[in-house]
Each structure stands twice: as C-alpha cells, then as structure tokens.
Amino acid sequence: AQTVTQSQPEMSVQEAETVTLSCTYDTSESNYYLFWYKQPPSRQMILVIRQEAYKQQNATENRFSVNFQKAAKSFSLKISDSQLGDTAMYFCAFMCPQGGSEKLVFGKGTKLTVNP
Amino acid sequence: KAGVTQTPRYLIKTRGQQVTLSCSPISGHRSVSWYQQTPGQGLQFLFEYFSETQRNKGNFPGRFSGRQFSNSRSEMNVSTLELGDSALYLCASSLLGGSRWNYSYSWPLHFGNGTRLTVT
Numbered sequence: 001a002q003t004v005t006q007s008q009p010e011m012s013v014q015e016a017e018t019v020t021l022s023c024t025y026d027t028s029e030s031n032y033y034l035f036w037y038k039q040p041p042s043r044q045m046i047l048v049i050r051q052e053a054y055k056q057q058n059a060t061e062n063r064f065s066v067n068f069q070k071a072a073k074s075f076s077l078k079i080s081d082s083q084l085g086d087t088a089m090y091f092c093a094f095m096c097p098q099g100g101s102e103k104l105v106f107g108k109g110t111k112l113t114v115n116p
Numbered sequence: 117k118a119g120v121t122q123t124p125r126y127l128i129k130t131r132g133q134q135v136t137l138s139c140s141p142i143s144g145h146r147s148v149s150w151y152q153q154t155p156g157q158g159l160q161f162l163f164e165y166f167s168e169t170q171r172n173k174g175n176f177p178g179r180f181s182g183r184q185f186s187n188s189r190s191e192m193n194v195s196t197l198e199l200g201d202s203a204l205y206l207c208a209s210s211l212l213g214g215s216r217w218n219y220s221y222s223w224p225l226h227f228g229n230g231t232r233l234t235v236t
Binding site for chain 2 (some may be wrong): 037042043044045046047050091101102103104105106107108109
C-alpha cells in the first residue's frame, strides 16, 4: 500500500520570503502522479501543482515549484515570494492509476501561515 | 462553468440516524469520488464512481454506501451514524476518470467545498 508522509504539521513564513514544504512517499510502483493541493479556510481543495513520475524535469507553476527526487521518494514544494493568500493547509498526494482508478492517497497536511 | 456542488454544506444528525449527501460534478465530468476528512485520520478515500459503476472502494464499513446516477450526480449514504462519522465529506469530479488512462494525459480532480457533518 502506498503511504504519504508530511513531517511538518505547521510552518510559518514572512510575506515575500520563500518556504519549502516536505513530503515523502512509499510505493513499489514505477509510474504514478504526485500532487500538492491547497485547502484554504473555504475548505475547497485546490490543485497547486502536479508531477508525473516518468518526467525528470521538476514541475513549475508560477511561484510554485517542486523538487522531485524519485530515488529518494521525496516531493517537496517550494513557494517563492510568499503572499498572504498562500495561508492554507497544504496536502501532498499520490496517485497510481490501476484498473482505471483515480484514488488519491493524501498526507496529513502542513498548515502554512504567511505573516505580514 | 459551475464547479463541483455539494449539498448540504452543513448537517447535524443524531447517533443512529442515517444521512444522504449529494454531489453534482462539473458538467461533462463522468467520474466522481468521495473523501472523508477528519483531524485525526486526515483525508481518506471512500469510493469512486464512473458511468454509474463503482470503480474503487476504500476501507470503510458497509454503513457507508454510494451511487452515481445517469447524469453523473452522486450521492453517498451513511446509515446508523456514529460520533466518529463527524467529518468533512469532500466530493471530487474529473472529466474521463481512468477509462482512458494515458500517462501523457493531464487531468485535474476538481473538488467541491464539502459537507460538514456533525453527529451528536
């Protein structure tokens, strides 16, 4: 069974600074997807960034980028130029499509607070 | 285009009762999945439907059930409610589900705002 671990329950950062959230996962599969989701107080889960395991290049979406280390099974999220609106819970998630399923396995989450 | 709509947003029930939650996916989306979110267990997969068929099921007791209708709308039902069922229930939809899985095809799962269920 796949597992996802986020070792930082809470983090804080000053506005405009950079912060990195950690995630490790365990799987015996070779093809899979990894995601970072953001959940603000509104409760809606919002996709921040995704990474295909077969791609060596790290994904980037504007101020968000990942450091994907497949051998180490590590998938960290870097947020540059942090903004107050980045304050939220961040969840790392793993998905390995088998039998057509899109089941996501989530980590416990990291609560990020951006301070003015 | 309207997002994933979950109703109701809040629900208070008593132990032993049953409850039905509804999820309307984004128009055109055929896959719907459900997750339970609690402070202790985090986000856990409940089940997944595609074209009215349950494609996958998480490790939950039989009191938890679901279905999907021909218009892709989905409902989940919890019978004989327990205090531990208090949680945020999230629904997500996607365009094709895994029926045409292709590693080069990029898809997002779109989540709703959830239904907050409180069991007293």
